[in-house]
Amino acid sequence: MTDSSRLKDRVVIVTGGGGGIGKGACERIADEGGLVAVLDLRAELAEEVAAGINAKGGRAIALTCDVAVESGVKAAVAETVKTFGSLYGMVANAGTAGSGWIHETAIADWYAVLGVNLTGPFLCAKLPRPKPWLPIRRVGDPYAEYGATIAFLLSDDAGYITGSAIPVEGGYLAT
Secondary structure: OOOOOOOOOOEEEEEOOOOHHHHHHHHHHHHOOOEEEEEEOOHHHHHHHHHHHHHOOOEEEEEEOOOOOHHHHHHHHHHHHHHHOOOOEEEOOOOOOOOOOHHHOOHHHHHHHHHHHHHHHHHHHOOOOOOOOOOOOOOOOHHHHHHHHHHHHHOHHHOOOOOOOOOOOOOHHHO
C-alpha cells in the first residue's frame, strides 16, 4: 500500500520514464500524490505512461527528450515548470547498454551510450534551476532526515537496495 500524500503536489521529472525502472518510478510518484513529467526519447512510451497515470486520477505529462542534448533537457524543464508551476525533483534514470560485443561496436554507438549514460545525468544535474532551488543550507535533522533514511533502507520498501551509498547531505554533492 502506498501513501497517497507523501509526495502531494511535488513536481518530479523522470528521464527514461517510458519503460522499466523509469515507468515504475513515474507510477509510484503519482500514486504518492506527485505530479510527473514523463520524459523519454520514445514519445509513444512516454505518452502511454502519462495516459495511464492520468486515467488513475493522477497528473502527468509526456515529453519527448534526448537527455544527451542540453537544449532538449532545458526545454523539458521549461515545459514542466510551465505546465505544473514548479519543479521539486529530477530522477535522472535514462540509460542504455548499447548492443552487441564491444569489438563490434561502432564509435557512433559508443558515443550514443556515453551521451545517455554520462552526459544525460550531467545535464540533468546542471539543469536550469527555478529561482528557490538551492542546496539546503542547514544541518540535517538526526531523527527526521538521517533516521528516516536509515529506517527506509531497513524497510521492505528498500528491499532491493544493497551495498549502495545513499548520500543524505542536503544537496552539497550536487553543487
